[in-house]
Amino acid sequence: MSKIHFLYLPIVIVCVFISSCEKSDKEIKEVALPLFYIPDGFPNPSGQLQNNPVTTAGFALGRKLFYDPILSKDSTVNCSTCHQQFGSFSQVDHSLSHGVNNLLGTRNSPALINLAWHSEFFWDGGSNHIEVQPIAPITNPVEMHETLSNVIYKLNRSSTYPSLFRSAYGSDTITSQGILRALAQFMSCLISANSxxxxxxxxxxxxxxxxxxxxxxxxxxxxxxxxxxxxxxxxxxxxxxxxxxxxxxxxxxxxxxxxxxxxxxxxxxxxxxxxxxxxxxxxxxxxxxxxxxxxxxxxxxxxxxxxxxxxxxxxxxxxxxxxxxxxxxxxxxxxxxxxxxxx
Ligand code: HEC
Ligand code: HEC
Incomplete structure (x- = not known):
C-alpha cells in the first residue's frame, strides 16, 4: 500500500469574532485530519486505489459528483438518494431502493463503509473494481437511467466541472475515467473507525x-x-x-x-x-x-x-x-x- 498517499485536510477552527478579536489571535488553530488512512488494528486495504491515489481535489470532485443529480437522466436522483450519510450511506426506511420515476429496485441499498477494504461490490459481488462499480447505478434503468456519454456531455456544459477536473487531473477534459476515479476516491475515504x-x-x-x-x-x-x-x-x-x-x-x-x-x-x-x-x-x-x-x-x-x-x-x-x-x-x-x- 506504499503508493496510497496519506492526505491531510486542514480544518480551520476559526475564532469567535468578538469585537476585539484580531486575526493574529492565537485561538486560530489548525488540526490535521487524515482523509485516507488505515485505522489502528485494520488490515491492509484492497489495493484498488494504487493507481488512483487520493488527492484533496480528486476527493472534492468525487464528493460533488456523488451529491449531484446531474448523473441521473431527469436530474432527480443522486448517489445520496439511496446512500444517505445519516443512515451510514444506506437508504433508511426503504426495503428496496427507489430510483428515477420512483422505480423500485430489487435489493436493499447497502451502507457504504470502509469500501477501500473491499475488492468486490454489491450483494452478489457483481462488480470487481471500485472504479467500475458506479457505472452500474448510473446506467441502471431503475436507479439513475443515464449513459456515461450523456453525463460527460452535461458535465462539459456546466460552468463548474471543467475547472474541477483541471484541479484534480491537470486538464479540463472530462472523461469517464476521471468521473469514475473521483467517485472511487471519495468512496474510499468513507472510513468508519470511531465507534x-x-x-x-x-x-x-x-x-x-x-x-x-x-x-x-x-x-x-x-x-x-x-x-x-x-x-x-x-x-x-x-x-x-x-x-x-x-x-x-x-x-x-x-x-x-x-x-x-x-x-x-x-x-x-x-x-x-x-x-x-x-x-x-x-x-x-x-x-x-x-x-x-x-x-x-x-x-x-x-x-x-x-x-x-x-x-x-x-x-x-x-x-x-x-x-x-x-x-x-x-x-x-x-x-x-x-x-x-x-x-
Ligand atoms: C454463516 C455466516 C453468518 C453468521 C454466523 C452470522 N451472520 Fe449475520 N449475515 C450473514 C449474511 C450472509 C448476511 C446477509 C444475508 C442476506 O441479506 O441475504 C447477514 C446479515 C446480517 C444482518 C443484516 C445486515 C444488513 O446490513 O442488512 C445483521 C444485523 C446480522 N447479520 C447480524 C448477525 C448476528 C448478530 C450474528 C450472530 C448472532 C450473525 N449475524 C451471524 C452471515 C452470517
Ligand atoms: C436508486 C438507488 C441507488 C442509487 C441512485 C445509487 N445506488 Fe448504490 N446501491 C444501490 C443498491 C440497491 C445497491 C445494492 C445492489 C446490488 O447488490 O445488486 C447499491 C450498491 C452500491 C455499492 C456497493 C456496496 C457494497 O458494499 O458492495 C456502492 C459502492 C454503491 N452502491 C455506490 C453508488 C454510487 C457511487 C452511486 C452514484 C453514482 C450510487 N451507488 C447510486 C442503490 C443505489
Whole structure:
C-alpha cells in the first residue's frame, strides 16, 4: 500500500469574532485530519486505489459528483438518494431502493463503509473494481437511467466541472475515467473507525457489563462471518433466510448452483442506522434479525456449514446483551463528518 498517499485536510477552527478579536489571535488553530488512512488494528486495504491515489481535489470532485443529480437522466436522483450519510450511506426506511420515476429496485441499498477494504461490490459481488462499480447505478434503468456519454456531455456544459477536473487531473477534459476515479476516491475515504467498539479496542473507553456480555456472545456466534474489525469477512454465504431463492445471489455471477442464496456478508458497523436489513430489506429491526438467527434458520442445500445445526440458542437475556453490543458499533463522527456531506 506504499503508493496510497496519506492526505491531510486542514480544518480551520476559526475564532469567535468578538469585537476585539484580531486575526493574529492565537485561538486560530489548525488540526490535521487524515482523509485516507488505515485505522489502528485494520488490515491492509484492497489495493484498488494504487493507481488512483487520493488527492484533496480528486476527493472534492468525487464528493460533488456523488451529491449531484446531474448523473441521473431527469436530474432527480443522486448517489445520496439511496446512500444517505445519516443512515451510514444506506437508504433508511426503504426495503428496496427507489430510483428515477420512483422505480423500485430489487435489493436493499447497502451502507457504504470502509469500501477501500473491499475488492468486490454489491450483494452478489457483481462488480470487481471500485472504479467500475458506479457505472452500474448510473446506467441502471431503475436507479439513475443515464449513459456515461450523456453525463460527460452535461458535465462539459456546466460552468463548474471543467475547472474541477483541471484541479484534480491537470486538464479540463472530462472523461469517464476521471468521473469514475473521483467517485472511487471519495468512496474510499468513507472510513468508519470511531465507534465505542473501536474506542474500547483502542483502550480509550470501556463496555458496560451488558455490552461486554453481548460482545462475548457475538464472538462465539457471529464473528465467523461478521469478522472483526471490519465486521465482515467479505465472503458470500447463505445465512438461512429462504428455502427457495427468489434472488439467486452469488449464483447470478458465478452460475454455480452451489452459490444459490449466498450474499456478501454485510458489515455490522453502524448497523443500528442502516435499517431495514438483509439483501431485500425484509427485516426492519435488529430484534427481528436476532430472532431469525435463533428461530427461523432454514436448512437449504447451500446453508453455511457453520449454521448447519440450525437455530442458535440465544435466550431473551442474551438477545438483549447482543443488541446492547450492536449499538456500540455506531460511529457518530462518521455520520456527522462535514467532509462527507454535500457542500
Ligand atoms: C436508486 C438507488 C441507488 C442509487 C441512485 C445509487 N445506488 Fe448504490 N446501491 C444501490 C443498491 C440497491 C445497491 C445494492 C445492489 C446490488 O447488490 O445488486 C447499491 C450498491 C452500491 C455499492 C456497493 C456496496 C457494497 O458494499 O458492495 C456502492 C459502492 C454503491 N452502491 C455506490 C453508488 C454510487 C457511487 C452511486 C452514484 C453514482 C450510487 N451507488 C447510486 C442503490 C443505489
Ligand atoms: C454463516 C455466516 C453468518 C453468521 C454466523 C452470522 N451472520 Fe449475520 N449475515 C450473514 C449474511 C450472509 C448476511 C446477509 C444475508 C442476506 O441479506 O441475504 C447477514 C446479515 C446480517 C444482518 C443484516 C445486515 C444488513 O446490513 O442488512 C445483521 C444485523 C446480522 N447479520 C447480524 C448477525 C448476528 C448478530 C450474528 C450472530 C448472532 C450473525 N449475524 C451471524 C452471515 C452470517
Amino acid at each position: 465505542k467498539y473501536d474506542q474500547v479496542r483502542n483502550g480509550k473507553a470501556f463496555f458496560t457489563a451488558t455490552e461486554d456480555s453481548g460482545y462475548t456472545i457475538f464472538k462465539s456466534k457471529c464473528t465467523s462471518c461478521h469478522k472483526e474489525p471490519l465486521l465482515t469477512d467479505l465472503t458470500y454465504r447463505n445465512n438461512g433466510l429462504d428455502a427457495h431463492f427468489a434472488d439467486a445471489g452469488r449464483a447470478r455471477i458465478t452460475t454455480l448452483a452451489t452459490d444459490s442464496g449466498k450474499f456478501k456478508v454485510p458489515t455490522l458497523r453502524n448497523i443500528v442506522l442502516s435499517y431495514p436489513y438483509m439483501h431485500d430489506g425484509r427485516l426492519n429491526t435488529l430484534s427481528k434479525v436476532i430472532d431469525h438467527y435463533r428461530s427461523t434458520i432454514v436448512l437449504s442445500s447451500t446453508i453455511d456449514p457453520s449454521l448447519s445445526s440450525g437455530n442458535m440458542s440465544i435466550t431473551d437475556a442474551e438477545k438483549a446483551q447482543l443488541l446492547a453490543f450492536l449499538s456500540t458499533l455506531t460511529d457518530q463522527t462518521f455520520i456527522t463528518d462535514k467532509r462527507f456531506s454535500a457542500q
